[in-house]
Amino acid sequence: KRHLISAADLTRDDAVLILDTAEEMARVADRPIKKLPTLRGRTVVNLFFEDSTRTRISFEAAEKRLSADVINFAAKGSSVSKGESLKDTAQTLEAMGVDAVVIRHGASGAPYRLATSGWIDAAVINAGDGTHQHPTQSLLDAFTMRRRLVGRDAGIGQDLSGKRITIVGDILHSRVARSNVDLLHTLGAEVTLVAPPTLLPVGVGHWPCEVSYDLDSTLPKSDAVMMLRVQRERMNAAFFPTEREYSRRYGLDGDRMAKMPEHAIVMHPGPMVRGMEITAEVADSERCTAIEQVANGVHTRMAVLYLLLGGNEPAVTHARTEET
Numbered sequence: 001k002r003h004l005i006s007a008a009d010l011t012r013d014d015a016v017l018i019l020d021t022a023e024e025m026a027r028v029a030d031r032p033i034k035k036l037p038t039l040r041g042r043t044v045v046n047l048f049f050e051d052s053t054r055t056r057i058s059f060e061a062a063e064k065r066l067s068a069d070v071i072n073f074a075a076k077g078s079s080v081s082k083g084e085s086l087k088d089t090a091q092t093l094e095a096m097g098v099d100a101v102v103i104r105h106g107a108s109g110a111p112y113r114l115a116t117s118g119w120i121d122a123a124v125i126n127a128g129d130g131t132h133q134h135p136t137q138s139l140l141d142a143f144t145m146r147r148r149l150v151g152r153d154a155g156i157g158q159d160l161s162g163k164r165i166t167i168v169g170d171i172l173h174s175r176v177a178r179s180n181v182d183l184l185h186t187l188g189a190e191v192t193l194v195a196p197p198t199l200l201p202v203g204v205g206h207w208p209c210e211v212s213y214d215l216d217s218t219l220p221k222s223d224a225v226m227m228l229r230v231q232r233e234r235m236n237a238a239f240f241p242t243e244r245e246y247s248r249r250y251g252l253d254g255d256r257m258a259k260m261p262e263h264a265i266v267m268h269p270g271p272m273v274r275g276m277e278i279t280a281e282v283a284d285s286e287r288c289t290a291i292e293q294v295a296n297g298v299h300t301r302m303a304v305l306y307l308l309l310g311g312n313e314p315a316v317t318h319a320r321t322e323e324t
């Protein structure tokens with residue numbers, strides 16, 4: 001059984017195959033009828049124990065575009081609130097005959113536990129676990145970077161060798177940062193993390209990236225700058241940085257954006273806190289890919305679902321077959 005638990009589990013060839021397959025899925029999305037019959041008769045459960053807007057909706061859109069039967073499960077309003085465990089919840093879903101579980105959970109390691117416990121037989125896709133990993137986010141981010149920095153057609157079969165990516169903000173609590181550092185390193189990019197010392201994890205020196213405390217000197221050397229939200233919900237109130245001080249040193253405003261090379265893009269996984277890590281001027285500028293990332297999330301998640309569940313044929317062939 002194949003799962004997607006961590007971006008660190010992907011080889012360069014795995015990742016490039018997913019990105020190439022996502023481009024094929026994007027071609028399907030450009031057609032008047034956006035649906036493929038690929039997962040007809042397969043059931044996918046979206047098991048969300050934590051809040052989500054983008055990930056939950058884009059997985060659902062991806063599943064429906066592949067013609068899967070979709071079951072949406074939110075912990076709020078379920079028997080989880082009465083104390084039911086992950087094991088019992090999972091086995092309840094298994095009894096209904098599911099082929100894949102897309103899981104978001106506040107506990108780092110919950111998707112790994114689900115995939116390796118023997119509780120269920122379904123493929124497990126991590127949609128974000130605690131501060132650990134968010135592999136499909138890093139894939140859609142890499143897809144967006146490849147399209148913007150290499151080119152939609154020129155990018156096919158290519159990785160991100162030599163591209164300089166800066167990730168700014170609350171690295172300590174960010175599964176997006178961890179997944180991106182892993183995947184971007186695998187794809188040959190050079191990653192620099194910029195954060196206040198209090199928002200960097202112990203051991204970051206062992207990650208395959210550089211660390212800087214100076215955003216202004218890093219911006220001119222960046223092909224993409226990814227801004228992250230300060231995750232107050234995962235912090236003790238005593239450690240909240242003040243908004244004004246944080247924005248002054250680590251926020252991206254129009255003046256700072258002007259220091260980036262002309263071709264460079266601003267990325268944000270969302271949700272954005274305008275006025276904190278990013279100004280409205282930057283968020284709404286043509287250089288900001290936040291909305292494009294959401295659209296790319298559907299293509300990328302279709303590719304992941306296809307490759308995990310869709311059979312033995314290469315998706316590229318399959319998507320073309322459907323087109324004729």
Ligand code: CP
Nearest residue numbers: 052053054055269270
């Ligand atoms: N980027 C992201 O994971 O957003 P959501 O929390 O809205 O899913």
